[in-house]
Amino acid sequence: MEHPVMESTPKHTILCVDDEKQILSSLKRLLRKENFDLLTATNGEDGFKIMASRNIHLVISDHRMPGMSGISFLAKVLETYPDTIRILLTGYTEIDSIKASINEGHVYKFLLKPWNDDDLKQEIRKALERYDLIQSNNSLHLMVAAKNKELEQINKNLENIIKQRTRELELQNQALELTRILFRGLPVAAIGVSYDRTIILINRQAEKLKINGRMVIVGNALADYFSKDVMNKFLPVFESQINQVKLDIPVDNQVYGVTLSALTGRFFGKGFILCLQEQAV
Template identity: 40%
Template sequence: MERTILLVDDEANILSALTRLLRPAGYNILRAGSGKEGLEVLAQHEVGVIVSDQRMPEMTGVEFLHKAHELYPDTVRIVLSGYTDLNSVTDAINHGAIYKFLTKPWEDNLLRANIEEAFQRYEMKQENYRLNHELEKRVEEKTLEVTRNLKTLQVSQEILESLPVAVIGIDGDGYIALANSMAHHLLDRGEDRPLLGESAREMIPDQLLGCSGDAIVTMPDGVRFHCWQTTMGRLSQSNGIVLAFAPQQQIEQANHDA
């Protein structure tokens, strides 16, 4: 990232001296002879650090930096002046318009160190913006993913409930994790005792629970069921079985109608 600094002073020799001092650091140095000109430069360039004189005609350094703070709050603003109007400077510092106040004549190493620190402060703020933006983007993407998954789950649930056959999912511990309406109907389980969470051995007849693959079983009352049983885990990390069944008479009638 290129480091751009704006120097504002109504004395050309001061601007030249500051430029000579800072050029070896590799900064992109912009210059302005007044606060008004400084605002024009800021409107055309992305500036990280501003160093401004205080005593300038038409607009003081504090007034200029107040405007810069309002328009470009991310900039780091420094007053460099030989005059100490403490009330104005202190007020500007308290309101966030000025980061630091340095005096003329300056000490070269101290000025360079303060400007380096100002750029580090500016770049840290930009990095925080970038990280926050990435975080917001990831949260948005995750929210969209959750929303899509929820819609898919709702559609899957609706399809499951509309099937003309009973479907029961049994987890690896032998408990019922899924059961559609037809399963409750065929097993004669009403709302008083839902199947979910119950032991499969207690709720499902042995003839159906012992169904292997694709088979036809006969219940104690003589009713025959066509049943299908498959093992979960081929398309997911689930551990258990899926049991589907329907009265054989219903299957035969469907085949006949077809």
């Protein structure tokens, strides 16, 4: 059993305008098997009424019509519906009079009467392909413009983020510099110790200090200055079991109060501060 072939929904709509009804009938017969909607009007005014209610992709208009001429009609189509492709049908004797309109862009192409059926259908297909190409390019331009606007906004956001991050870094650097100054000026010996128990920072008071006969030097291990017994007492802080330990330790015949504290907040787990303060006898 044969199934009927389902025709696809017409993609394009064509408007033919001619004051001669037999011409319109000829066009209908010629194009009845083509896959587009064909609408007709006998004058420019009726043609515009149709265009006001339908999306017309191609207009084919006769040149000589009473009232509004084909050239005037297509010029008005260009002004009102610039995306619509415009074709003019004209006789051999009228070619010179329409050249100016073609040059001015009023019509895409003119076709001579009487026409060759195959040539006319081929020119209509080309005109509709041109319409699709123009629409595709317009869509592409709109998409590119939208993407460019989106990228512009992204760049603005990135600039704001960079400015904000730069400001944050500036404030952090200022805070670090202030912390360094305060650390350097502490009235007690202070030693910065890394998580692997290496001395990474000392203040002015610590620079003057000798522990077990050795000057405190950045880069040395903390264990180079304290006995194993003292290091074991520091161990709960190193292992994050407690935040702070205080000891009294003899250093070069002088008793010092020693406090080892773990860094807290965003520096938690990154190091320790060891302070030594000479005890009054």
